Amino acid sequence: MGFLYACLENMLKFFLSIIFLFLLINDNYAAREDTGYNRGINNKNISIINKLLDNQEYLKSIEIIIKEIKKDKLNADLYNYLGYAYRKNGNLVLSIKNYKEALNLNPNHSEAHNYIGIAYLKIGQIHKAKKHLKILEGLCEAKCKEYKSLEAQLNKVLKNEK
Template sequence: MLLVWGLAPVLLSADDSPARRAEPRSPSLDAGRKAVDAKDFKSALGPLTQAAKETPNDADVHNLLGYSYRNLGQFDKAMEHYRLALNINPNHRGAHEYMGELYLQMDQPANAEKELQALSKACPWFGKCEEYDDLKEAIEKHKAKTK
């Protein structure tokens, strides 16, 4: 038990969510994040695509591209980028959450549940993290709507 508590600061700091990084890694990524934060998803695509060319193995960049495409209704492209993010980092919590939300938008709740299950393994505190809670809530709302 002492080992778990001793690792608490490390586990708490192990957050792969792109919104929580203090320092952007490139001007393109910075511009893309600003556009996403402003919910200007169309404007985000150019700089994020450039960031993906600059750092093709950055899961956060692909997650943000997927998020932008999803919010523009381009589900195929969104799925492509979420899958790229998860190929780079299979435990990327943001990509699992957003892919689950995409599945709900596509009325595929069983696949959303699979992403929730993946999050239960990826979250550091026995399945407890913001991404897990957010996707679980989205699934519950989807179920209530479809009853």
């Protein structure tokens, strides 16, 4: 009886582990929609933020993104969006601060590496932009659009310096 009980107990632990793993993987996968994590943000708010950014309504988008960050302070995409809005609105200090926060939360966030590199180029910190280009090279083997974008911007700046 003891042997049977031990077998049943081990089987139960095994199945519970499998279920837990499935839920963990499924939850993580479901949180990654199209542009990245976007967890905690409903699609309507993402659509609104993207539309405002596309229409160059940066102050309105900043307002909405800040509200979303208050709901989910651990969302790297939100900080990346905020950094983008600040950069496009001309506030490079807050832009870089938010890109850094996005990268602190997700060191492999390729968009944040691209955009912070562009921000660094705008303030003449070429060495920092190169650092993020090198990181992107490692993340996507120099094949992703973020790498190509930052590389093109860097080459443009270097060409103008000659």
